[in-house]
């Protein structure tokens with residue numbers, strides 16, 4: 001658990017972070033969002049003491065971080081940044097092995113760990129272990145960046161706009177990857193972004209920051225339902241809010257269940273695990289007011305009607 | 315007539331120029347003895363019609379190959395240039411064979427302007443080809459080494475005996491060896507010391523960036539002092555010190571000799587080393603340093619494992635520039651009695667002995683080429699994994 005209490009950071013006269021209090025529960029994926037320059041990165045970097053805070057206290061699992069040796073502290077916290085920051089003169093395997101080596105693991109254990117992580121991030125070890133960062137695509141490099149952050153098996157992961165420089169398709173696949181890994185490993189993650197769709201998709205909790213202060217912190221649903229002020233509303237995309245909210249709900253929650261599974265069928269249909277935003281888009285495209293819902297094997301398991309979307313409780 | 319769009323014009327131009335100079339200038343000159351005035355021999359007279367026409371044909375072929383094939387095929391041109399280069403020692407041996415008989419035991423054969431021009435232009439052609447083909451710079455070095463080996467072998471066989479350059483060398487073997495060792499010692503000590511001091515200065519400037527502008531300004535100012543003036547300026551204070559402290563005299567530290575030369579060389583070498591090292595250390599991407607720190611590396615680990623290795627190619631580039639500069643400057647240091655190959659150059663200038671001048675200048679050029687190739691190789695080795 002990470003607790004920030006009345007934490008401030010001054011750079012000369014500028015108050016980059018202004019008396020914020022925040023606690024991130026163990027296993028939670030907390031997203032810091034806000035416009036550029038609002039103090040997100042500064043907040044993140046105070047947690048691993050890359051920046052010293054000017055006032056307030058920061059505790060990790062109850063221990064004040066000022067009591068912990070900064071290098072020791074950082075070896076226990078995964079850190080991934082935009083543009084990867086991979087070491088260009090080391091191979092992928094050596095890059096991933098940085099923290100385990102700093103922790104003094106035996107060579108055999110490091111080798112096993114690197115292989116395990118490459119598998120976890122869907123990079124074939126035989127193909128990628130010996131490559132240099134310059135030989136990777138942006139998405140592959142960022143996967144290595146995430147693997148490197150996970151290498152020492154830290155409880156906490158700090159990620160500063162890790163997918164910010166990627167194209168939309170690659171970004172989406174890495175977001176899915178992160179959700180899959182998080183479901184598997186249950187790390188405590190603080191994730192910085194300026195992209196609300198990314199925040200809504202990933203977060204257990206969204207922390208909206210503006211000018212160094214926390215404006216609102218809530219679950220994605222609660223944030224959408226009750227934005228605290230015009231700034232948050234604007235960040236949520238104003239008129240697109242309805243779609244964003246629909247994007248958070250699974251088709252399965254509103255479909256009418258069929259009692260017996262039917263055979264696979266042709267034509268427009270939607271998966272039970274897809275979200276309502278995708279369902280709405282399909283209905284608009286095919287100009288229909290109901291869609292058959294199918295499971296992973298393509299068998300029909302229910303029907304989704306437009307009425308159900310409109311009639312759902314607030 | 316229109317040329318194909320993709321044809322190369324540099325190679326034909328160089329080849330044509332080589333051809334013109336080869337035919338217009340003397341290929342070799344012959345003196346009956348060291349005192350007597352020499353007489354020049356043109357290409358035809360020196361090598362006879364067959365060899366002369368062969369050379370002409372090869373050079374024309376180079377130009378035409380580059381010009382007329384729809385896409386210049388650099389491979390065959392490279393082979394031709396190599397052939398031209400390697401025939402140079404042989405052509406000298408051949409002209410000696412043709413013109414120097416047993417009746418001229420003291421005759422000396424000077425290498426003529428035409429021969430030098432051909433060597434120089436072939437060098438330019440090689441550089442052009444190396445760049446077109448994307449070969450490593452070490453490749454040029456290899457060519458020079460092969461040429462030198464061939465020359466050495468022919469000389470060993472006694473075929474180049476009457477070459478004036480060789481005669482000058484043979485009467486100065488021990489001086490040559492001494493010049494080589496003092497030249498190398500001065501350059502090595504200067505580059506080594508400036509790497510040490512320059513590296514330390516660069517590190518200090520990293521820590522105190524406010525001193526950066528002033529220090530670089532001072533070092534640049536030193537760089538603008540003519541070398542001869544700087545050598546001269548050091549004579550007075552060093553003579554004074556040496557007169558005051560006999561211990562210094564024991565070490566042979568006087569107003570003239572190796573001490574002022576080394577000091578001046580270090581002063582000149584600091585700028586390229588400090589500047590390159592500073593730039594190299596700063597240019598390392600901020601994100602890389604940030605993640606190194608974020609992973610929990612200590613400041614020393616960040617420096618030794620990340621910043622320094624990533625800065626290495628540029629630092630070595632600084633050392634390369636510095637050593638080439640020092641090799642050249644050491645020639646001038648001969649004027650204040652520091653030894654080195656400059657001694658031959660200034661002796662030769664005094665005696666108007668062209669071949670003695672060349673005996674001093676040629677090894678300097680070779681040393682510079684060697685340093686260039688060596689440090690290029692080293693730099694390439696360091697950056698191969700880090701290429702972005």
Ligand SMILES: Nc1ncnc2c1ncn2[C@@H]1O[C@H](COP(=O)(O)OP(=O)(O)O)[C@@H](O)[C@H]1O
Nearest residue numbers: 011014016034035036037038039040041042043
């Ligand atoms: N090292 C620094 N020195 C001075 N000012 C800084 C420094 N780092 C950040 N700032 C300032 O602090 C504010 C917040 O920066 P940052 O946390 O990087 O914002 P972001 O939310 O975009 O990540 C900005 O106004 C920035 O200019």
Ligand SMILES: [Mg+2]
Nearest residue numbers: 040041042160
């Ligand atoms: Mg930022």
